[in-house]
Amino acid sequence: MAGSIKIRAYDIDGQVTVKSIINHPMETGQRKIKKTGKKVPPHFIKEVIVSRNRKIVMEAFWGKSISRNPFLSFQIPGRKGDTITISWLDNRGNSDSATAKVR
Amino acid sequence: MKRRTLLKASLQLGLAGVILPQAASGAYPTRAFLAKEIPDVLRTAFGTADIGASDQIEIDAPHIASDANMVPVRIKSGFENTESIALVVAGNKSPFTAFFKLYESQSFVSTRIRMSDTSDLLVVVKADGVLYSSSRPIRIGRNGCGA
Numbered sequence: 556m557a558g559s560i561k562i563r564a565y566d567i568d569g570q571v572t573v574k575s576i577i578n579h580p581m582e583t584g585q586r587k588i589k590k591t592g593k594k595v596p597p598h599f600i601k602e603v604i605v606s607r608n609r610k611i612v613m614e615a616f617w618g619k620s621i622s623r624n625p626f627l628s629f630q631i632p633g634r635k636g637d638t639i640t641i642s643w644l645d646n647r648g649n650s651d652s653a654t655a656k657v658r
Numbered sequence: 659m660k661r662r663t664l665l666k667a668s669l670q671l672g673l674a675g676v677i678l679p680q681a682a683s684g685a686y687p688t689r690a691f692l693a694k695e696i697p698d699v700l701r702t703a704f705g706t707a708d709i710g711a712s713d714q715i716e717i718d719a720p721h722i723a724s725d726a727n728m729v730p731v732r733i734k735s736g737f738e739n740t741e742s743i744a745l746v747v748a749g750n751k752s753p754f755t756a757f758f759k760l761y762e763s764q765s766f767v768s769t770r771i772r773m774s775d776t777s778d779l780l781v782v783v784k785a786d787g788v789l790y791s792s793s794r795p796i797r798i799g800r801n802g803c804g805a
Contacts, residue, residue, distance in 0.1 A: 583772070585751075601686055612762045618691045620747055620755040622728045622770035629758075630766045 560653035564639045571633035571657050573605070575641055576626050583619040600625060603643045607633050633657055690754045696780070699746055699754050704782065704789055712790035715783050722797040723773065729796060732768040737785030740765045748793075749777025773798055 559578040564571055577600065584597030597619060605613040612631050627641075635657050642652030690703035697707035714736030723729040733743050745755040750773065758767050771779075773796060780793040 607762075612760070613764065613767075614759040614761070615767075616686050616691075616757040616759075618752055618755055620750050620752065620772045622772055626730075626768070626770045628732075628766075628768040629764060631764050632762055 556649050556651040558653075559651045560641050560643070562639060562641055562653055562655035564637075564655050564657040566633065566635040566657050569632070569634060571607075571631050571637065571639070572628070573631065573639055573641075574626075574628045576624060577603075577641075577643055577651075578624055579643070579645065581619070581621055581623045581625060585619075598645065598647060600643045600645045603627065603641065605629070605631075606640045607631060607637050609638075609640070687754070687757060690757070691752055693754060694751065696746065696748055696753060700782070703744060703754060703757070704784075706789070709782060709789045709791040712783070712792055715781050715790060715792035717779060717781055717792060717794040719779060719794060719796055721795075722799050724799045726773050726775075726798045728770045729773050729798075730768070730770050731779065733766065733781055733783075735765040735783045735785065737765070737783060737790070738763075739786045741784045741787075743767055744782040745769075745771060746780040746782065747771060747773055747777060748780060749773060749775040753780075 560575060562575045564573045579600055580598055582595050582598040584594060586595045599619050600617050603615040604611060613629060637657040638654055639657060640652060640654045644650045687703055690699055693699040693702050700707040700709060716734040718732035735743060740760055742760060743758045746753045747755050755771050776797045778793045778795050780791060782789060782791045
């Protein structure tokens with residue numbers, strides 16, 4: 556699952572705006588494969604943790620109603636050069652994390 | 659070869675000091691995600707279904723969403739000490755959609771959600787220990803997704 560997260564973080568007047576996209580199927584468990592009629596089992600991100608300079612700034616709990624390849628944007632205090640780390644954990648126990656510097 | 663890569667990977671992990679979700683609180687609100695009716699959702703998630711409306715919560719979302727699987731929403735809380743922001747989609751089979759816990763002075767989150775049908779998006783914000791809510795109807799232009 557490595558490399559699943561893209562992060563962009565900008566310092567705008569002492570406020571850091573972070574935009575990120577996580578590549579993940581986010582299966583709801585409702586979708587059916589047309590040919591077989593079988594439901595695709597649920598596979599979705601449950602928890603996302605964001606930290607700035609190794610300190611947790613945000614924790615997100617997600618359900619199945621978050622779109623595929625989730626987009627997540629938020630604003631936190633901070634400045635240029637800070638490191639932003641985003642990590643996720645899904646219902647199958649997969650996880651990934653990525654770090655970016657605030658520009 | 660395998661041993662090398664493994665060693666390298668573990669070294670990198672150790673150096674980065676990555677905080678993985680497993681290591682964190684583990685406070686996933688499973689029951690709120692399973693609840694089907696809005697009052698149940700609010701009770702399991704917040705302990706009360708009686709949450710006052712507030713005009714301090716800005717919900718930026720399309721009036722008519724063309725893709726039910728990707729409805730962009732932007733939430734801005736006007737409260738100074740916003741502790742959490744929760745998204746609840748009234749029309750979904752499991753209405754509780756997302757819960758953001760904010761640990762610093764933050765007031766804005768944005769993401770993309772699924773909506774099975776035209777319905778209200780309910781946003782619940784906790785600030786200074788008090789719950790506030792706001793809702794916005796969002797129409798789905800084409801077929802829903804069944805989430």
